[in-house]
Amino acid sequence: MTTSTDTLDALRGAVRGTVVTPGDPSYEKSRRVYNALHDRRPAVVVHAVDAGDVIAAVRHAREHGLPLAVRGGAHSVAGFGTVDDGLVVDLSPMREVRVDPEARTARAGGGATWGDFDHATHAFGLAGTGGVISTTGVAGLTLGGGMGHLARRYGLSCDNLTGAEVVTADGTFVSCDAERRPDLFWALRGGGGNFGVVTEFRYRLHPLTEVFGGLTCYPLDPAVISAWYEAVTAAPEELNIIMVLALGPEEPFLPERWHGRPVCAAFTCSSGPPAGDGRTLALLDALGPVVGRFMERMPYPVINTIFDEQLPAGLHHYWKGNFSRGLSAGAAAAHAEYGATMPTMESDTALFPIDGACHRTGPEETAFAYRDADVSHSFGATWTDPSGTAANVAWTRAYDAALRPHTEAGGYVNFMDTDDQDRVRVNYRQNYARLREVKRRYDPDNVFRLNQNVVP
Template sequence: MDTTDPLTTLPDTPHPAPLPLEGLEALDTLRGAVRGEVVVPGDPDYDEARKVYNAIHDRRPAVVVRAADAGDVIAGVLFARDHGLPLAVRGGAHAVAGYGTVDDGLVVDLSPMRAVRVDPAARTARAEGGCTWGDFNHATHAFGLATTGGVVSTTGIAGLTLGGGMGNLARRYGLSCDNLVEADVVTADGTLVTCDAERHPDLFWALRGGGGNFGVVTSFVYRLHPVDDVLGGVVFYPLDADVARNWRDLVAGSPEELNTIFVMVLGPDMPFLPERWHGRPVCGLVTCFSGPPEEDGKVLALLDELGPVVGRFVERMPYPVVNTLFDEDLPPGLYHYWKGNFSRDLSDGAIDVHVRYGATLPSMESDTAIFPIDGACHRVGPEESAFAYRDASFSAAFGTTHTDPADNEANIAWTRAYDEALRPHTQEAGYVNFMDTDDQDRVRANYRQNYDRLRTVKRRYDPGNLFRLNHNIEP
């Protein structure tokens, strides 16, 4: 499979042949309709405009519309539709599958649209579709408020929320999509639709876990919660199945205010980790305790009981900081290939597979992360939103990240073998935000009992499948 081209794995849906854009008069019309920038090949900033987070996807769009507002989004959508161009939508550009870019098509880039307006009395925030979680957390923290967001601050709010949204507050406050209360969406016919529980409720339901299949979300309104400082950081242990089993028991018995993500990495060069562990396989817990400070000692004692601690940096910090701890280790421009699976429990068999592959991680940047998705995530029914796996308690993301494209083939093969070894121990599907370009055959399973309803919504809002550069739900 050509892993650099998502079109090789998308459904064979008929569309008009793209028109050549060189010298096209309509391009001038597009420029006249856009307040932001229209970037095409040959422009000085074209190479920068076409970049996405995952360098494995090195594509050359025909047009990039850097949208300043919803009007620009409408102009870009209509231009792509009218000229038969494949349409990619880019928020934070973090999609591991590279769906924020496309060869010979049009990219609607929301990254200039990053305003956040907080209503502290209502405990809500309206954020534009190009915001990152760093933008969002900065704005809401000024009021001592937060909602569940990503664990890397440069992740876009749009892609994370539309896929579901796991993060450091999920056990206490649910997924990002569970905290979405309203959205403005540009649909395939260029209409701007506001949806919530009462207005276009079918679209609002589908957005909460159904991915980018239904339109371009230009703004999101989230419910906020009182979160100020947290006990956050990371604890490292030797890579050992007993630590993973102890963590499994910790999740089952700990308060929802304590969110821990189990990770396997090669020991990083950090001051709190002794040098003898640098580059050696270790496991760890990314910790975020949003409970009262007087309980911190008990939390630290629980973490110490999981196994021999070889390095620990856990302290009180502002909530936004805990979501930046890995930003420097995962900058844009690395090469990524991921897989993911849901599971009702973390069986001993699954733990053995994880530990076996954790011992052979192929690069310092590669990792496995297992997210707990219990607590508040389970208080939403499996058909109340498009996120279908409400019976899953864990979501694993695993794969390779590296700096040299020469390693792509070997690292992709390693990740696929890891995925195959895990399949007997997991549920049929995984979190759409952890799926790569070759996972289109898992789309129906990813949405489970909600798939047919999602297809009905797709037919209503995008009957021509204009929004098909995603884990696609065919109309």
């Protein structure tokens, strides 16, 4: 449906933020999202500055039959932060992060990025489990689960969530935590954007100022991938290593003969004391022949910016994701096979360890269901030229087909694309029925359906 001039004027009168429609000077900028694969044209974009704006936008979309998209950091690879001919609630003006250093807690607006969060918390010598790209939105990452450098030590982002403020499908503003609306609080911790617009997140924080981190590169070899898994799962929880498969970056720490060649890169973050740095280097040396290395002590926020320059907004992305218990020789071989044919310099595979503290939360304590998984597999193509879309999508799908026999039925919802709706039930497995009950309670008409959708 369309929105008339009169109804748009009413919407503008109801919000303090900006209402943008086609033809406005800022429309082209307002409609853009991180993944350029999703070139959509909303009927209206509401840049919300507070919860009142969100309430008005949700009610407007419902009253006028407009599909509703919610945009936090705009990083949704599946493009759920935008929609053709609908209404986008853009939370990017709501980026404030307030820290209580005595309580070791933080309150983050729904539009905050992990860069915003790191900046605010680091000033007090505190940190939380966030993403590995600083421009990632706090909202999308947390609602899907949230894997990052501190997950083995402190759990997923959603495990550190202590409460939230939410605008539900009927435009009602509610707070939830372990005591108030515990059903909604449970569902938000891994259940994605199915249940409302989260305008504020509340987190517990942990003392941390600096880490020992960086990249160590090896030739692409399934033996290196297998050695990584054995080493990281046996290591102290303060040591996190994400195994990245990519084409060698054109960086000074990597010899020129390895530029553009397939490599394994151990993306390392040790949150322990400096006395353990030597042991970390020895562990990395044992994984395989080192062909390049950049490792140093750095402020914790810096580790989350290392890939920012390589992955700016405006590229085309198509991803897939799977979980596995253990890492079989077959999985390592599949990764090495497709790592050898990585289609572009921007493409990569990332294998996240999700053991340690992630396993100390039970499989039904939050909506994030795969508490018995040890590895989260993220892989897919990233490219610049739109004409390469068909080939890059086909490569990613072939990769997925090759890996599926060696992984679980489900995967991490934040790594899924728009064509993965048939996997929603297995992604949530034992928690799916409970998620449907919560969905029926808070969104029976499926207003929030632009996501990995739990159908009421």
